[in-house]
Amino acid sequence: MSTPPKPGKGMSVKVDQQLYDDLEVMLRAGITVSDAVRHAVSLVAGAYRNAWELGHYPEGVEPRVIACQLAPYDRRNTPSG
Known part of the structure; x- marks a missing residue:
């Protein structure tokens, strides 16, 4: 296991086609x-943390995330135009 960069430091990730496509969507x-x-x-x-804290997966085992939950769309927060 490696450690994350310290706060304030940069991070480098090689961009493959899948990451490019995902970032383009976001x-x-x-x-x-x-x-x-x-x-x-x-x-x-957050999904990993919850899986480990709730005992669904042993600590350190990568959980298989298969879904996400979305808040309802609120048109009042949409910029006009």
Whole structure:
């Protein structure tokens, strides 16, 4: 197991076609690449944390994430135009 970069440090990830395609989808929401990576890692890390804390998977075993839950769309928060 390696350790993550310290806060404030940069991170380097080689972009393959799958990552490119996934980032392209996320950027359509108007976010930056950095924000997309932060958000995606946060969601998956939360799923891992929950799986381990609830005892669904042993600590350190990669959970198989198969679904996500979305909040209802709220048109009031949509920019006009």
